[in-house]
Amino acid sequence: MIAQRRKKENAKPRLGQIIMNKGEKIFVAGYRGLVGSALIRRLEREGFHNLPKCDRSQLDLSDEQAVHGFFAQEKPAIVIVAAAKVGGIKANNDFPVEFLLDNLRIQNNVIHAAHEAGVRKLLFLGSSCIYPKFAPQPIPETALLTGSLEPTNEAYAIAKIAGIKLCQAYAREYGANFISAMPTNLYGPNDNFDLNTSHVLAALLRKAHEAKMGKVRELIVWGSGNPRREFLHVDDLASACLFLLERYDSPEIINIGCGEDVSIRELAELICDVVGFEGNLAWDTTKPDGTPRKLLDITKLRNLGWQPTIPLREGIAQTYDWFLKNVAR
Numbered sequence: 001m002i003a004q005r006r007k008k009e010n011a012k013p014r015l016g017q018i019i020m021n022k023g024e025k026i027f028v029a030g031y032r033g034l035v036g037s038a039l040i041r042r043l044e045r046e047g048f049h050n051l052p053k054c055d056r057s058q059l060d061l062s063d064e065q066a067v068h069g070f071f072a073q074e075k076p077a078i079v080i081v082a083a084a085k086v087g088g089i090k091a092n093n094d095f096p097v098e099f100l101l102d103n104l105r106i107q108n109n110v111i112h113a114a115h116e117a118g119v120r121k122l123l124f125l126g127s128s129c130i131y132p133k134f135a136p137q138p139i140p141e142t143a144l145l146t147g148s149l150e151p152t153n154e155a156y157a158i159a160k161i162a163g164i165k166l167c168q169a170y171a172r173e174y175g176a177n178f179i180s181a182m183p184t185n186l187y188g189p190n191d192n193f194d195l196n197t198s199h200v201l202a203a204l205l206r207k208a209h210e211a212k213m214g215k216v217r218e219l220i221v222w223g224s225g226n227p228r229r230e231f232l233h234v235d236d237l238a239s240a241c242l243f244l245l246e247r248y249d250s251p252e253i254i255n256i257g258c259g260e261d262v263s264i265r266e267l268a269e270l271i272c273d274v275v276g277f278e279g280n281l282a283w284d285t286t287k288p289d290g291t292p293r294k295l296l297d298i299t300k301l302r303n304l305g306w307q308p309t310i311p312l313r314e315g316i317a318q319t320y321d322w323f324l325k326n327v328a329r
């Protein structure tokens, strides 16, 4: 009954109809994380002020009933799904059950509840790891589901692919304006700096800082140093998300990146330079390299008129500053 009603309402033509006014209620699921907090910063800077905030203690996104209750009460106009269980290569590899199950639960609950509550537009955030391990580089959106995934993050990737497909299904079956964007590797304030669960950039910032402070001569980097990754500052991601909310209404996925990649060796050297660590790099080749290269093709986003603004060195320096004030203290 509810689904039928929603089908009728959502089936109205809606492309190009989303105009975000500053009072519109926007729910950022996962507002405390790296991505969610950047989105809130950006939205507030732009003058949006109707932004309900719930942390995990107030709303457990893996609890279906609680999520439906929240949506029925709050009735947000726009939703950004930035909530996810995330982690670096080690965490992903060690805990596939949690990465698959938690992410499926969170996204299923939020996307379904958004539909039931009549949300006008939803942005689901995926990841560049949804693409095949040996995808063509730079990776176009059309590479999705054309080959096998990288085993170290397969569980997370499968969950994210299911999220994309769910959004597309709501678009096809109910005419919902649920879009999906695929960010490349992200970094910035509020990143996770735990060495067991973090991604490479935050991990190396911490390691370089601690090596410098401890006057240690050697910094251990995982793998061979040869894999290549693209790094986007999370403030650029937030800017791209707002851009897409206002100008992109297609269920087809769209990549968000900066268009340039570096090897892990180059990244480590750059981080050491920014931090001021002058010792040597040592390579722990018992740790996995993961995907050999992940560089997104961002032609589609560029053609819409968006581009990143934060160069890598500047972004790393700013993140190091945040780390010093918020984590190293």
Ligand code: GDP
Pocket (backbone or CB within 6 Å): 087, 088, 089, 090, 129, 153, 185, 197, 198, 199, 200, 201, 203, 204, 220, 221, 222, 223, 227, 229, 264, 287, 288, 289, 290, 291
């Ligand atoms: P990925 O992009 O999903 O592979 O995730 P990560 O950001 O965790 O790792 C990217 C690459 O950095 C992999 O080749 C890792 O082996 C390498 N790497 C080097 N040192 C580290 C480290 O200290 N932590 C992490 N997480 N990765 C590291």
